[in-house]
Each structure stands twice: as structure tokens, then as C-alpha cells.
Amino acid sequence: MAKANRHPETRDVQPRVLLAFGGGLLLFIALAAIGVKLIFNTAPTWLPLPTDTILEGPGLQAAPRQDLTAFRAEEDRQLKTLGWVDRNAGIARIPIDDAMWAVVSHGLPDWSRPTAAATEPDCALLTAAVPRAPQAQNCQQQRGAGR
Template structure:
């Protein structure tokens, strides 16, 4: 309630707090903490002399897995491009060959709806130098 509403009533009695006792209690607690910290410091100094030292820094060696990443990437991309744009045997005994990706896409597009039908197995290879399933 604001003071205007109280009118002629008496102000409530202030609480009886022993300020000296509170200050003495806080000072005693803080000195107990300080003494405990000093005792712990000396205990660590005597019992574990290396506990308060700064640890030495050990730098790890840099990994030498890839010394020139740009050249490695260029080499891998070149190998992939040559693999996708050239002719090569995968397994000559089975008649499996690799053809350029553009040629393979043209062959699949030319087959239309039957592009992914199963291949008919041939009984004898007509030309051992020419892989099966690859048409000129």
C-alpha cells in the first residue's frame, strides 16, 4: 500500500537483524575458504609437484596423405574422362568391352522403349576381336 492510503497508521516495526553477527559470519566463512585453498595449494605443491605446471605443447605432425591436392584432382578427372571417352577391353574372354559414354547413350536412345530389355545370349562369338553386344 502506498503511504497516502496508510494515513495515520504507524509504520511497521523494522526487523531486528544483528548486522554485526551477519558480517562476522560472512567474514568467518570467507576466511575458512581462504585457509582451505591455501592448504590445498601447499598439499598439491608437496604431494604432486607437477600438478601445478603448465603442460608442454606437443605439436602433431601434419598428415602427408595428399601433398598436392589440385594436381591429384586433375589427374583423377583426366583418368575418369579417358575411361569414359575411349574403347577398352574389360574382359576379353567374356567379350566385355568399354565404349565411349556418348556412343553408349546414342545406342540406348536408338533402342527406344526396348533399351533396357534383357540381352539375347549369342551361341558363338562371330569375331573374337569384336566384343559381343557392341554394334558398329
């Protein structure tokens, strides 16, 4: 076997180009940091507080465990008693045990069947809520044609 002439690779990375790229990258990062600092000035603009001022902390709960216990007791009371949620709208609450018993004994309502209120829209209610809506005008026309 004949020995081949050995010489360095000529297609390798040139060190000057690599150093120039690294220097350019560092320069870009430095200029970007300076630009961000100038655009988004994050220095505080308020005046320092006088040293004789006593700082009070935020208004925290004095007794958080007792507050949580009282809150949960109020929730439990509401779940176990009858009461009005909105008397004018006719929305009431019933004890949760009674509600579960009603579902067990009567089952869930069939939501796929239209109710009487859904088949006969209340035009007065719709007109009062949104008087100039096209739905209100259509409702009144349908009610007038159905009579």
C-alpha cells in the first residue's frame, strides 16, 4: 500500500468567522438588553417612605378557623331549610334531603318533551323584556294568527 499525502482539511470551520459570529451574538444580546431597559423602564417611580412610618399589614382575618366554621354552618343551614332565593321570581329552595327524595320517587323530568309554557310563549313577558326584538313581533303575530 502506498502512503497517501496527508494534509489538513481545507473545508473546516474558519476560526475568524466563528469568533466574529460569537462576538456579534454577544453584541446583539447586550444591545437588546439595553433596548429593553430603555423601552420598558422598570425602575420604581414612587418616593421612599419616611423611616418613622409604621407599616400595617393587610387586613387579615382575626380567626380564620372560626370564620370557616361559621361559613360552613350557614351553608349547612341553608341546605337543610326551606326559604326563598328570589320571592319576586318565585324561586325557592328546599332541603337537599327532600330534593333527593323527590328525584328518587318521581324521577328526573323528561327534558325532551316541550312543556305547556314552551309550546305557548308568553308574548307579554317577551315584549316586556325586549320590546323591539324580532322574536317579540313574531310571537305577537303568531298569537294573533292562532286566535
